[in-house]
Structure formats: C-alpha cells, structure tokens
Amino acid sequence: MRPNKAVVAWLSLCLVLSGWLAIACAAMASDSRDRDIAQFYHTAWTVREGAPGQVTALAQTADGYLWLGTQTGLYRFDGVRFERYRPREGGDFPASSVASLYAPFSGGLWVGFRYGVASFVDGGRATHYSAASGLPSGTMYAIGGTADGRIWGATFNGLVRFDKGHWYPVQKAMGLPGKRARNLTVDREGRLWVATEDALAWLPPGGKRFEVATRAVGRVNRIAEAPDGSIWVAEADGGVRPAWTGKGDPEAAGPVLRLSSAGLLFDRDGALWMPTLGDGIRRVARVGDLAGMAIGAEGKYAQRFVERDGLSSDYASAVIQDREGNIWVGGSRGLDRFRVSRLLPALMSPGATDFAMVAAPGHGVWVGTKNRPLSRVEVTGVTPSALVQPITAVSRDAEGIWLGGPDGIWRLRDGRPEPYTALPYPDYSGVQAVTGDGKGGAWVSINRPGIFHFTEGGWEHDPLPAFPNDPSPLVLLNDRHGWLWMGFARNTILLRKGYGEDDVRFGAAEGLAVGNVTALLENGETMWVGGELGIAAVAEGRVHPIATVGEPLRGVSGLVRDHRGDFWANAAQGVARIRGMDMIRALADPSYAAPVVLFDSLDGLPGTPAQFRPLPTAVVADDGRLWFATTSGIVSIDPADVPRNRLAPPVAIRTISTDAGTWPAGASVNLPAGTERLRIAFTATSLTMPERVRFRYRMEGLDTRWRDAGGDREAVYTDPPPGHYVFRVTATNEDGVENERGASIDVTVARAFYQMPWFFLLCIVLVALLIWIAFLIRLRRIAFQLRARLQERHAERERIARELHDTLLQSTQGLTMRFQAIANRVPPGEPLRVAMESALDRADQALVEARDRVRDLRTHAGESARLDVALRALAEACAAEHTVPVRVTVQAELRDLDALVRDELFRIAREAVHNAIAHAGASRIDVGVRLEGCALLLSVRDDGRGIDDAVLRDGRDGHWGLRGIRERAATVGGAATFTSPGGRGTEVTVHVPLERAFPARHTPFGRWWGRLRHGFRQR
Known part of the structure; x- marks a missing residue:
C-alpha cells in the first residue's frame, strides 16, 4: 500500500519551507578562511610515490599540468603521475637546476635555470636561451609577464626583458636602482614590482621608468600582493612583512613575522601561506588581524603545519594556488597539497573516542565521549565544559538537552550540566539511549532487558515481555505527539502511544528489512528508519522500504534532514545525500530507486560511523550545519555551501x-x-x-x-x-x-602486403587458376575414363566378333558344307536339288553378311590415325565392292579430333553410305567434313530414291539405321538431321560442337598453342 496524497502533500510543503530556510542560512556560510590549516584535506607525495625531491619552483600551465622545477630537472604532474619532462624538439635542456618557473596565460612555460640559462616550453618543443641570446650569466631568480605581452626576468646581474627572441638588460635605461634583480611580480593593476639589493620599485602598466616604493629592503626572496593591495616581501634575513601599502607607513599593516620563509602566497580568500626553510608551513587566515600586533607574537595568528602533522618535509621552498583553489607546497622531500574538503573535520583533541552528539543552541554541537570532557564543538574550535564524566547517549527536546553515561543522567541548561538522577543499576557501565518524555521525565535504555522510565522521582521498568531474547532499545525518539518510538535489533520497532493503549509493533512480517534499527527521523507524519541494511519509512501504519541507486546503503547509524529538505545518512559507505523529492518519490513508488551522492574519505570523512553506540551519529545544528560522528572523529558540512568544482578537466x-x-x-x-x-x-x-x-x-x-x-x-x-x-x-x-x-x-x-588490394586480386587470380587447373585435371581424368570405357567397348566387340567367327560362323559353315554334300547326292535337275542349292545360296549370302558384320566389329576407326583417312579408305572399299563411287571432301583440320567423336562420326558415315548403297540405289555418294560456325559438320549425300517424310520423322518398323545415327550423334553431344527434298536423294547431316570435337583446342593453353602453331604454319 502506498502513502496517500495527504502525506505526499505534507512532505512537499516541508520541502518548500525547508528551501526558504536554506536561503536564509546560506548567508551565514563561512569561507575557507575560518578553517584551521589542520582542517584542510592534506595529501603528501614523496619519493615513494614517485615525486621528485628538492622542489624549488612550482607553476601551472594553461593545459592544467602542475610543473615542478627541481635541482635535478623539470617535472610535470597530472594529479596521478609524475613525469620527467624531456622536449621532443629543440634538444634537451642545457642545464638541470631549475630556479624559477612562469606560466603565461597564453600558454607555454618559461623555465629559469641557474647560471644564465632560460628555456621556453610549448607542447613538445623547447627553445633555449643563453649568453648568445643576450641573457646574463647569473641565476634567473624569477620570470614574469605584464599585460602588454612583455616578458621580464630577474637575474643576479640585473633585470632583463625579452623581445623578439633576444634578451636585453633594462636596469639603468629604465631608472631601476641597484645592480641585481632578486625577485619580481606583477600585481592586479598590472604594475611590475622588482626588488633589487637597494630598493623595491614598480613600473606602471606601459610605463618606461620605474618608481621607487621603498629602499628599506634586504635580500628579498619573494614578493606578493595582499588582498588590500599592499605589497609584502619575504626577506632572507628579516622575515615576512609588508613593504608598501600606498597609503602610508607599511608597518601599520602588520609586524615583521620572524620566519625564514622562501615563498609567499595570498590565496583567493586572502589567507597568507608561508613555506619555511626548516619549520614547515605557516598560514595566517586574516592578515588584518596582524595590524598592531607586537613583533614575536605572530604565533597567536600564524597556524603551523609541520612534518609530524603529515607534511612531506619541514624544509619547504615553493608555494602556489592552482586554478581549482588547491594550495601546493614543494619541499626538499616531495610535494604537498592542501585543499578545502567538503566535510570539515572538527578540531577534537587527539585520542577522543565514542562521540555522542547533540545540537547546541544557536550553532555547533555538544559532544560527549568516554575519555574527554563534555565539549561544545564549533567550526572554529572546541570549548570544553566542567563535566568530565563519560557520556554515551544524548538527546534534545523542548525542555533542553539530556545527557546519559555510566555515572547517571544530566540536564544541560544554559551550557551548564546539572545532575538529574543516578542509574537504576549503579554497577552498569553506560546508557544506550535517552530521551525526554515531554513531561519532565526521561526514557532510558541501558544494556538490560526492557525500557526504563524516570518520572516523579522514581524509576519504572517495563521488561517488554512480548519480546524474545530480552532486548533493550538501541535508539529512542519521543515524537511531537508524545509517542515513544523504540528501535531494536533484528528488524523491530515498537511504537508506544501512551498508557492504556496497545503498543504497535513493526517487524519483518510487516516488511521491515533494515536489520538492526540504529536511526530514527521524524518528518511530519512519517517516521524514517535507518539500519544496518538500508532505509525504510513508516507512514500510515505501514512499512515502506526505500530503494537507492547502486549498492544499497548499509550501516545507517544517523539520519537527518537539512533545511532544504534533503536527506543525509551516515552510512558505512560514507555520508550519503538524497534529494528530498527523490525520497518522496521512492516512498510513493516502491519501484523507484533514489539517486545517492556519497561523501567519503576523499571528501574528508575519517573512519566509519559507529553501529551501536553512541547513537545517533548525525545531527542538524540550529544554524543548519550537519554534523557526523565516526569512529575516528567528527566532521561537519554546510548543505547550502557544499564546495563544488565547476572547472571542466582539461x-x-x-x-x-x-x-x-x-x-x-x-x-x-x-x-x-x-x-x-x-x-x-x-x-x-x-x-x-x-x-x-x-x-x-x-x-x-x-x-x-x-x-x-x-x-x-x-x-x-x-x-x-x-x-x-x-x-x-x-x-x-x-x-x-x-x-x-x-x-x-x-x-x-x-x-x-597481404592486406593490399593488389594482393587480394592476385589471390583471386591464383585461386581461379587453381580452379581451372583442377577443372582441366578433372576433364583429363574424365577423358581417360572415357577412353578406358571405349577400349573396353572395343575389346567387347572384338570378343563378340571372335565368338561369332569361332562358333556361329564356323558351325554354320560346317552345316552348309554338310548340306552341300547331301545336295550333291541328289541328281542334277531334280526339283529337290534345285531347292537345296537355292537354300545353300541363301546360306552363303547369310555367311557373307555375317562375315561383313564380324569384320565391322573387329575393324574400327580407331585403327586409323585420322577421320579423313578412315573415310577415304571406306570410299575405296565401297567403290571396289559395289562399284558405287564415293567422293570424300574434308575442309577441316582433324589432327586433334577427339577419338570418341572420330569413331562415332566414322560409324555414322559408314551407316549412311551402306544405307545409300543397299536401300537407295544410289549411283553417287558425297561425304564431306567441314567447320561451320562453332560446330564440326559431317554430311553424307546420295542421289538415290530418297526417303518418305514419315520415315524420316518416325523411322521404319524393324529398321534401326536412322535411330542409330541419331543416338550416335547424341553420344558425342551433337545432333543428326535427315533431308530428302522431293523424294530425290537423301542428305544426312551431323553437327558436333567444337568444344566437344576438339577439347584440347578449347582450353586456354590449347587456344594459345593453336594460335601459335597456326602462326608457324603461315610462316
């Protein structure tokens, strides 16, 4: 069940009111000047982390890199990795000991070395300048640029100016007193300040002569401009002091700070940072506080941070502020960074543990511990009270502040603790939770079963018998209705509305799944619950789990809401902020996961929040500042003024x-x-x-x-x-x-090379060639198989011929001879003998025909070398046996004719000639072979009786000559046609494709060889 619209509307109204309160409180936000130097987030990089030692100068270029000049070379740092810089163009640096760095706004980096060398670095290129470029032989102490684009250098031999690739001395020409320029800087108005051994002088913007500001200066190491426009110097022998104010006596701006400082920096907030040569870092938050201060009393205002506080080295020589506001200090052993953390650590005394917090009237919080006096903790410091007894639980209601510990219960009135009552068990070591009942009494939870109520001068104990395992509440909260909320271990909340009414219990059966209940927050009619497994809400008598984006929040031991309506949880992952509208949406929609912003150790959070006591670990102060307690300290944050980095990272x-x-x-x-x-x-x-x-x-x-x-x-x-x-x-x-x-x-x-287009084309050609070779091999194999089958066919024909000759013909011949002998016994002239001799003539004729067939079987064209020779031999045989002239005309080169084609064409020609002699009564037969188009053509023409159209189309019953010719032509891939115009003569024509008749000629090699051979023949 979701909360109804009335609850959501109430929460929305609270958000609006909280927003107005946030605007009012924003004006009270303090800047980073109010911080002590120990409250900055400090990080040190030493040689162990890859940082160089002996840092002498620092600068940040337009690309965001932090540059470190050292005695051994130039380095750059991106926040993660130190890299020794070596130019890719222009050659290596002519020197290694860096004395000064200057990063112009236009980009690049000027590097000043010892002993008269300077270089300009731009990207990967370095341009070097030395004596040949007009640079004096002395050390380049400082480099700076004015708004007119001129570059100036302070050297041991005087001030120099860079113009069009050359350095020019300007000391005497521009009225600058002294022979040495020890340092320089450019102020906000564009004036160039130069310190010599005789004076501190300045050059107006675009001016041509210097004006002396003061001659009372010693050996100046650094020059810096204060927020009020005064000029401060760090002298090697005299310390740090204002040297010029423009209004009168500079001593009125502050005394001499007796520090051996190698650098000066006024940060954006106006605080003065001073690295010292052996005494760490000093910081003055407000230099105006130094006015009128006696010499030697600077320790009251100058904060100190040394090596035992975490500084990489007490010997520090360079300091700058980067464009994001971080303070960088370079020293003899590495690099240090001071930045404003989002969570401001409280200045608690070392060794304090188990912090019990409650909001103090006005601002700040009261903090009780087990081993330190009760103290009022504020952003700027800690004020202890007279109560030195251990405090383990605190709370605040309309009647004041309640304090509980092993020694009893106290009330805090006007900042003074007053004893209230002793514990019901004097031998007990502490109090888990305490809250007022709104009627002058108090509810107390100690590590004993049940809940204790002190009222009208006595203790009342409720053992809570309905609970198993004899629990005691971890947290207590008395809401605005006077109802008592008790949070227990193992997913249990008990709501007691008053005497005579039944307690309301919320547990796992009702959907509570936060584990041990360690935080309660009242907000209108909704009670927000924090526990070791996350956050939930109790609204309208029902439990609503709250989902968050990412990993679920765990170990929530503090839960508060700021004046803008956002929720803050002190969780195991860190301090979590959830927007109020997101929490309301998550309350109304169980499927919605609220986005979370985490603040962890990088934001200044020390340790992790306590999980059992003291609770709660999060408090909203009256001024709107949020305070969070952890196992290692206390931090605070102003939700209306959370530091934000608005610069996009280069x-x-x-x-x-x-x-x-x-x-x-x-x-x-x-x-x-x-x-x-x-x-x-x-x-x-x-x-x-x-x-x-x-x-x-x-x-x-x-x-x-x-x-x-x-x-x-x-x-x-x-x-x-x-x-x-x-x-x-x-x-x-x-x-x-x-x-x-x-x-x-x-x-x-x-x-x-194998990825080039020509290589792919070559591969395609090679593959195609291989396929073609494989195809030719396959054709050759098929031809070989065909020849083998043809030989088998011929062998079979010869076998049949032998069988016919040796068996049938011989037997028939013997039978005929015997029958002739019988016929000879019959007298001549007898009709029987005549009949017998007629039958013998018929038998002789059959034998002749059988012998012709046997001869045909045993003799084939394969015995002849070429088709034309075989045809001419056929013509001669026919002319001799049948006296019919056969004319053979060959108009084609038949040397490479396929053997099977040759045999079939020969048989077709023989069959056609035989038919013309035996059936057509022809007196002339013409046989021709020629090439016609893409085919080899065989024609047999006679002048006989011709053939009827019906016979040409369907054949004659019992005769297979025409059908055989067609079948033989089809065997070699050709076609046979028969024509008999007007019934006079017959022409048999067979067309065979050239690819089939001459396969050797129709391969690429065969065509090439044929053309070559044809060319030789023509020659």
Whole structure:
C-alpha cells in the first residue's frame, strides 16, 4: 500500500519551507578562511610515490599540468603521475637546476635555470636561451609577464626583458636602482614590482621608468600582493612583512613575522601561506588581524603545519594556488597539497573516542565521549565544559538537552550540566539511549532487558515481555505527539502511544528489512528508519522500504534532514545525500530507486560511523550545519555551501604504444602494419580529486558507441584492422562537470602486403587458376575414363566378333558344307536339288553378311590415325565392292579430333553410305567434313530414291539405321538431321560442337598453342 496524497502533500510543503530556510542560512556560510590549516584535506607525495625531491619552483600551465622545477630537472604532474619532462624538439635542456618557473596565460612555460640559462616550453618543443641570446650569466631568480605581452626576468646581474627572441638588460635605461634583480611580480593593476639589493620599485602598466616604493629592503626572496593591495616581501634575513601599502607607513599593516620563509602566497580568500626553510608551513587566515600586533607574537595568528602533522618535509621552498583553489607546497622531500574538503573535520583533541552528539543552541554541537570532557564543538574550535564524566547517549527536546553515561543522567541548561538522577543499576557501565518524555521525565535504555522510565522521582521498568531474547532499545525518539518510538535489533520497532493503549509493533512480517534499527527521523507524519541494511519509512501504519541507486546503503547509524529538505545518512559507505523529492518519490513508488551522492574519505570523512553506540551519529545544528560522528572523529558540512568544482578537466592524450614501441601524442600517429595490441594513454589535469575523474572514449571507425573507462587512463585495442581512425576521449570531474570536447588524435594503421588490394586480386587470380587447373585435371581424368570405357567397348566387340567367327560362323559353315554334300547326292535337275542349292545360296549370302558384320566389329576407326583417312579408305572399299563411287571432301583440320567423336562420326558415315548403297540405289555418294560456325559438320549425300517424310520423322518398323545415327550423334553431344527434298536423294547431316570435337583446342593453353602453331604454319 502506498502513502496517500495527504502525506505526499505534507512532505512537499516541508520541502518548500525547508528551501526558504536554506536561503536564509546560506548567508551565514563561512569561507575557507575560518578553517584551521589542520582542517584542510592534506595529501603528501614523496619519493615513494614517485615525486621528485628538492622542489624549488612550482607553476601551472594553461593545459592544467602542475610543473615542478627541481635541482635535478623539470617535472610535470597530472594529479596521478609524475613525469620527467624531456622536449621532443629543440634538444634537451642545457642545464638541470631549475630556479624559477612562469606560466603565461597564453600558454607555454618559461623555465629559469641557474647560471644564465632560460628555456621556453610549448607542447613538445623547447627553445633555449643563453649568453648568445643576450641573457646574463647569473641565476634567473624569477620570470614574469605584464599585460602588454612583455616578458621580464630577474637575474643576479640585473633585470632583463625579452623581445623578439633576444634578451636585453633594462636596469639603468629604465631608472631601476641597484645592480641585481632578486625577485619580481606583477600585481592586479598590472604594475611590475622588482626588488633589487637597494630598493623595491614598480613600473606602471606601459610605463618606461620605474618608481621607487621603498629602499628599506634586504635580500628579498619573494614578493606578493595582499588582498588590500599592499605589497609584502619575504626577506632572507628579516622575515615576512609588508613593504608598501600606498597609503602610508607599511608597518601599520602588520609586524615583521620572524620566519625564514622562501615563498609567499595570498590565496583567493586572502589567507597568507608561508613555506619555511626548516619549520614547515605557516598560514595566517586574516592578515588584518596582524595590524598592531607586537613583533614575536605572530604565533597567536600564524597556524603551523609541520612534518609530524603529515607534511612531506619541514624544509619547504615553493608555494602556489592552482586554478581549482588547491594550495601546493614543494619541499626538499616531495610535494604537498592542501585543499578545502567538503566535510570539515572538527578540531577534537587527539585520542577522543565514542562521540555522542547533540545540537547546541544557536550553532555547533555538544559532544560527549568516554575519555574527554563534555565539549561544545564549533567550526572554529572546541570549548570544553566542567563535566568530565563519560557520556554515551544524548538527546534534545523542548525542555533542553539530556545527557546519559555510566555515572547517571544530566540536564544541560544554559551550557551548564546539572545532575538529574543516578542509574537504576549503579554497577552498569553506560546508557544506550535517552530521551525526554515531554513531561519532565526521561526514557532510558541501558544494556538490560526492557525500557526504563524516570518520572516523579522514581524509576519504572517495563521488561517488554512480548519480546524474545530480552532486548533493550538501541535508539529512542519521543515524537511531537508524545509517542515513544523504540528501535531494536533484528528488524523491530515498537511504537508506544501512551498508557492504556496497545503498543504497535513493526517487524519483518510487516516488511521491515533494515536489520538492526540504529536511526530514527521524524518528518511530519512519517517516521524514517535507518539500519544496518538500508532505509525504510513508516507512514500510515505501514512499512515502506526505500530503494537507492547502486549498492544499497548499509550501516545507517544517523539520519537527518537539512533545511532544504534533503536527506543525509551516515552510512558505512560514507555520508550519503538524497534529494528530498527523490525520497518522496521512492516512498510513493516502491519501484523507484533514489539517486545517492556519497561523501567519503576523499571528501574528508575519517573512519566509519559507529553501529551501536553512541547513537545517533548525525545531527542538524540550529544554524543548519550537519554534523557526523565516526569512529575516528567528527566532521561537519554546510548543505547550502557544499564546495563544488565547476572547472571542466582539461584532457590530454599522452602516448600511443604498441608492441613495436611508443609514440608521443601529436595531431596524428602512423602505426606499422601488423599492430597486435594498441594502447592509448590519456589523462585529465583535474588536481582537486583526480581519483574521481571519470573518462569515456571512442575510436571512430572502430567503436560504434562510447566506452566508459571509469578511472582508467588507458584504452586498449587488440588487433586493430588497418585503416584510418579518430580516437576521442572526454573526462568528467568529481562533480560531474564534463569536458565534452576532450582530446582527439588521428590514428592510421598501415596495411601489410597481404592486406593490399593488389594482393587480394592476385589471390583471386591464383585461386581461379587453381580452379581451372583442377577443372582441366578433372576433364583429363574424365577423358581417360572415357577412353578406358571405349577400349573396353572395343575389346567387347572384338570378343563378340571372335565368338561369332569361332562358333556361329564356323558351325554354320560346317552345316552348309554338310548340306552341300547331301545336295550333291541328289541328281542334277531334280526339283529337290534345285531347292537345296537355292537354300545353300541363301546360306552363303547369310555367311557373307555375317562375315561383313564380324569384320565391322573387329575393324574400327580407331585403327586409323585420322577421320579423313578412315573415310577415304571406306570410299575405296565401297567403290571396289559395289562399284558405287564415293567422293570424300574434308575442309577441316582433324589432327586433334577427339577419338570418341572420330569413331562415332566414322560409324555414322559408314551407316549412311551402306544405307545409300543397299536401300537407295544410289549411283553417287558425297561425304564431306567441314567447320561451320562453332560446330564440326559431317554430311553424307546420295542421289538415290530418297526417303518418305514419315520415315524420316518416325523411322521404319524393324529398321534401326536412322535411330542409330541419331543416338550416335547424341553420344558425342551433337545432333543428326535427315533431308530428302522431293523424294530425290537423301542428305544426312551431323553437327558436333567444337568444344566437344576438339577439347584440347578449347582450353586456354590449347587456344594459345593453336594460335601459335597456326602462326608457324603461315610462316
């Protein structure tokens, strides 16, 4: 069941009211100047983390890189990785000991070295200047630029100016007193300040002569401009002091700070940072507080941070503030960063544990512990009270603040603790929870079964018999109706509305699934519940689980709502913020998961929240500030003024690597053929929280969508195909501000020879040739099989012929001879003998015909070399036996004629000639062979009686000559036609395709050989 519209409307009204309160409280937000230096989030990088030592200068270029000048060379830092810089063009640096750095707004970096050398770095190119360029031989102490584009250098031998690739001395020409320029800077109005051994002077914007500000200066190490426009100097022998104010005596701006400072920095908030040579870092939050202060009393205002506090080295020589507001300090052992964390740590005394918090009237919180006095904790400091007894539970109601501990219960009135009562069990060690009953009494939970109520001077104990395992409440809350809410272990809440009414229990059966109940928050008619397994809400007598995006919140031991209506939970993952509208939606819609913003150790959260006591671990102060207790300290945050990084992170592609080598990133890169593993390293110079920078990248031409790289700063591609690609990468900072443009680089992967188009064409040709060769081999094999079958056929014919000759013909011949002998016994002239001799003549004729057939079987065209020779032999035989002239005309080269075609054409010609002699009564027969179009043509023409059309079409019953001719023609892939115009003569024509008649000529090699042979013949 979902909450009804009345509950949602009530919560929405609360959101609106909270928003107005947030606007009112926003004006009370304090800036980072109110922080102590110990309240900044500090990170140190030493040689162990890859940082260089002996840092002498710091600068940040327009691309976001932090540059470190050291005694051993130049380095750059992207927030994650230190990289020694070596220019790709222009040659290596002529010196290694860096004395100064200057990053112009227009881009690039000026590097000043010791002993008269300077270089300008722009991308991968470095331009070097030395004595040949007019640069004096002394050390370049400082470099700066004015608004008119001029570059100035402070050297041991005086002030110099850079113009069109050359350095020019300007000391005397522009009226600057002294011979050495020890330092310089440019103020907000564009004035160039220069300190020499004689004076501190300044040059107006566009001016031609210096004006002396003061001659009372010593050896100046650094010059800095204060927020009020005054000029401060750090002197090697005199300390830090204001040297010029423009209004009168500079001593009125503050005393001399007796510090051996090697640098000065006024940050954006006006705080003064001073690295010292052996005494760590000093910070003055408000330099105005130094006015009128006695010399030597700076310790009251100058905060101190040294090596035992975590500083990489007490010897610090350089300090800058980057564009995101972080303070960077370079020293002898590494690099340090101070940044404003979102969660402000309280300045609790070391060793304090088990923090019991309650909102103090006005602002701040009261904090009780087991081993420190009860104290009022505020953003700027801690004020202890007179109560030194351990405190393990606190609460606040309309009557005041309740305190509970092993020694009893106290009331806090006007900041003074007053004893209220002793515990019912004096030997007990503490109180789990305490809350007022609204009638002057108190409800108390101790580690004994049940709940204890102190009223009218006595204790009442309710053992809560309905609960198994003798539990005691972990948290207590008396709501605005006077109802008592009790949270227990193992998914149990008990609501007691008053005497005479039954308690209402909410447990696992009612849908409560938060584990041990460790936080309760009243908001209108809804009770929000936090536990070890997440968050739930009780509205209209029902339990509603609250889902969140990502990993479920666990270990929620504190739950509060700020003045804007947003919810904050102190959970195991960190401090979680959930928008009020998202929580209301999640309450109304069980399928909705509310988005969560987490603040963890990177935001300044120490340790994890306590899970059992003291509870709760989250408190809203009267001024709207939120306070959270953990196992290692207390932090606070102003929800109306959460620091936010609004700068999009600059993105850069660092290197392109393959198994064959590494290439520096430029506009494009050409990779060799056969690249198996491509690695593209990139970075984003967001220096505040580089751990939370998130990347996404895409290789256009290869990737179809953007890839989420998370915090990884390298993209890997395996076996990229050859081609042209564009690699793009974007980055998002810790607050979700994205650099949508990002960085890109053209990547071209070369083709191997086997990936070239000509290679594919060659492969296609070779494959086609192989297929053709295989086809020819197959044809040759088929031809061989056909020849084998033909030989078998011929052998079978010869066998039949032998059988006919040796058996049937011999037997018939013997029978005829015997019958002749019988006939000879009959007298001549007898009719019987005449009949017998007639039968013998018939038998002789049959024998002749049988012998002809046997001869035909045994003799075939294969015995002749060519078809034309066989046809001429046939013509001669017919002319001799039958006196019928047969004329043979051959108009084709028949040397390569297929053997099977030759045999079949010969048999067709013989059959046609035989038919013309035996049946047509022809007196002339013409046999011709010629090429006609794409076919070999055989024709047999006679002048006999001809054949009827019906016989030509259907054949004659009992005769198979015409059908046999057609079948033989079809056997060799040809066709036979018969014509008998007007019944006079007959012409048999057979067409055989040239591919079938001359297969050797119709292969590529055969055609080439035929043309070659034909050419030789013509010659």
